[in-house]
Amino acid sequence: MIENLDLSMVNWARAQFALTAMYHWMFVPLTLGMSWILAFYHSIYVKTGNEEWKRLTKFWMKLFGVNFAIGVATGIILEFEFGTNWSNYSWMVGDIFGAPLAVEGIFAFFIEATFFAVMFFGWNRVSKGFHLFSTWMVAVGSNLSAVWILVANAWMQYPVGQVFNPDTARFEMQNFFEVALSPFAVNKFTHTTSASMMIGALFVISISSWYLLRGRHVLMAKRSIVVAATLGLIASIFTIFNGDESGYEIAKVQPMKLAAIEGLYEGQTNAGVVAFGIINPDKKVYDNQPAFIGPTLHIPGVLSLMANRSFNSYVPGMKELVYGSAEHNILGTVQKMELGKKAIANLNAYRQAKKAGDAAAAEVQLAAFNENKAHLGYGYLNKPEEVVPPVALSFNAFHVMVVLGTLFPLIFIGYLFFSFRQSLENKKWLLGLGTITYVLGMIAGQAGWIVAEVGRQPWAIQDLLPVTIARTNLTAGAVQTTFFMFLILFTLLLIAEISIMTKQINIGPEEN
Numbered sequence: 001m002i003e004n005l006d007l008s009m010v011n012w013a014r015a016q017f018a019l020t021a022m023y024h025w026m027f028v029p030l031t032l033g034m035s036w037i038l039a040f041y042h043s044i045y046v047k048t049g050n051e052e053w054k055r056l057t058k059f060w061m062k063l064f065g066v067n068f069a070i071g072v073a074t075g076i077i078l079e080f081e082f083g084t085n086w087s088n089y090s091w092m093v094g095d096i097f098g099a100p101l102a103v104e105g106i107f108a109f110f111i112e113a114t115f116f117a118v119m120f121f122g123w124n125r126v127s128k129g130f131h132l133f134s135t136w137m138v139a140v141g142s143n144l145s146a147v148w149i150l151v152a153n154a155w156m157q158y159p160v161g162q163v164f165n166p167d168t169a170r171f172e173m174q175n176f177f178e179v180a181l182s183p184f185a186v187n188k189f190t191h192t193t194s195a196s197m198m199i200g201a202l203f204v205i206s207i208s209s210w211y212l213l214r215g216r217h218v219l220m221a222k223r224s225i226v227v228a229a230t231l232g233l234i235a236s237i238f239t240i241f242n243g244d245e246s247g248y249e250i251a252k253v254q255p256m257k258l259a260a261i262e263g264l265y266e267g268q269t270n271a272g273v274v275a276f277g278i279i280n281p282d283k284k285v286y287d288n289q290p291a292f293i294g295p296t297l298h299i300p301g302v303l304s305l306m307a308n309r310s311f312n313s314y315v316p317g318m319k320e321l322v323y324g325s326a327e328h329n330i331l332g333t334v335q336k337m338e339l340g341k342k343a344i345a346n347l348n349a350y351r352q353a354k355k356a357g358d359a360a361a362a363e364v365q366l367a368a369f370n371e372n373k374a375h376l377g378y379g380y381l382n383k384p385e386e387v388v389p390p391v392a393l394s395f396n397a398f399h400v401m402v403v404l405g406t407l408f409p410l411i412f413i414g415y416l417f418f419s420f421r422q423s424l425e426n427k428k429w430l431l432g433l434g435t436i437t438y439v440l441g442m443i444a445g446q447a448g449w450i451v452a453e454v455g456r457q458p459w460a461i462q463d464l465l466p467v468t469i470a471r472t473n474l475t476a477g478a479v480q481t482t483f484f485m486f487l488i489l490f491t492l493l494l495i496a497e498i499s500i501m502t503k504q505i506n507i508g509p510e511e512n
Contacts, residue, residue, distance in 0.1 A: 008476040010468055013085040016483040020078045021453070022446060023490040027071030029445050032146055032193055033200020034064045035139035040227055042135045046128050056220045058123070059509035060204065063501055065120060070497050074490060085479060089460050089470035095172045096162050096179065097152050104148035112141030147189055154185035157452070158253045159461050164373055166347055166366060167354075171464070184253065187246045194239040195445060198408055201232025202441040205415060207505055209434030212425045217508050226419050233412035239405060244306060251307035254462060256321050257455035260391045261398035262303055264317045265291050267328065271307075271315040272298035274399070281392040285318045285385055318391075322384050333384035340379025343372035377464040389457040397450035404444040411437055
């Protein structure tokens with residue numbers, strides 16, 4: 001179907017984008033979460049006039065600043081990769097995908113960058129009120145930046161508000177507000193930002209716990225923990241609830257992803273979620289191997305409830321989604337590929353007829369194309385099984401995220417409980433656990449993005465554009481070279497950040 005396709009180039013381009021995105025995501029959630037926590041610390045200082053809160057705010061602000069700077073550097077490279085490795089994607093959907101990114105750069109990042117300088121250098125140079133306002137605006141700007149980036153990502157997963165132009169072979173914006181306010185975009189933003197608040201709180205708790213274990217900066221650490229744990233508990237509960245809503249949206253528009261993250265090869269009524277199980281990495285959708293190795297523990301009905309808001313509803317498995325099911329009125333990938341190939345043939349015939357000046361034939365072919373254009377992307381697949389994402393990776397990443405996401409609110413509750421009982425510094429076991437919670441938070445965050453991006457493969461744009469078509473016509477060697485260049489660069493940046501932050505943590509806050 002696709003001639004002269006260098007799959008090794010596509011895989012290296014995927015790997016390079018994954019590398020860049022995962023490094024970038026080490027810095028983004030901390031920036032988003034810490035910006036709000038800083039705003040609360042600063043507000044308490046302005047409200048109370050207590051210099052200890054000022055000292056505390058300035059300390060966390062320094063750590064925030066280091067992370068912010070490196071996050072910006074990795075983010076810029078990430079955006080350039082759309083043009084270098086995915087030029088067909090940029091050409092075909094740039095009219096839509098570029099709009100939210102342009103808004104992010106012109107509006108949100110401008111706010112963030114402008115007030116960032118005032119927040120950092122405005123101590124004793126501007127009024128307390130304006131300085132506090134600047135800190136809040138950094139938080140607002142950071143999260144507005146996240147809004148537009150997540151809107152762009154959500155559109156890739158749920159392409160709405162667009163129309164395909166058969167004359168230019170491009171997807172064009174039809175309704176900006178439908179793109180910006182789609183349920184998928186709203187859920188992605190709320191889930192990501194609440195999870196980021198939780199990660200920011202875990203960062204504060206980890207460092208503060210380290211101080212308490214060593215008897216250093218005890219008052220600052222206790223105060224930092226109380227605010228961070230309170231915000232973290234609220235954020236973690238909210239993350240769980242909007243995570244459920246995200247699952248509901250995924251079930252409607254990405255049922256294959258839902259089936260993959262639960263290892264559901266065959267559809268079930270009253271389908272349950274896997275509480276414990278080891279996924280079989282060798283299992284294929286067309287064979288008879290067991291889906292799991294050894295015993296599994298399911299919680300009946302919960303997956304059906306999440307997908308359809310009904311315990312006794314039917315949830316299709318990967319097998320039905322690939323091969324179809326007349327009983328459950330499911331159009332499989334096999335059938336969609338046939339319709340997609342017809343759409344491609346009709347599109348080519350339309351363009352040839354129009355080029356030849358045959359308006360009547362062009363009109364007939366365009367009408368036939370419009371009947372099948374919803375399945376256009378399937379026409380570029382070579383076999384139906386290609387729509388199944390890497391199941392083991394998706395399943396394991398999802399369950400790591402869920403297990404850790406369930407643990408975090410319990411940690412926040414423990415910290416608040418012992419803080420209010422004035423006995424936190426005596427709970428060495430909890431403080432020891434607390435020192436590694438930030439690392440656990442980052443693992444959960446990375447796992448979440450693996451679920452989001454790996455789970456939708458092979459699509460660059462869900463159902464419309466496979467990654468094999470979205471690529472740039474480069475050699476695998478060229479992409480390999482830049483992959484290792486970025487790997488070295490990002491690793492050096494990460495080492496530099498860890499070194500600077502470790503040094504600053506060892507120094508601690510400025511003493512009175």
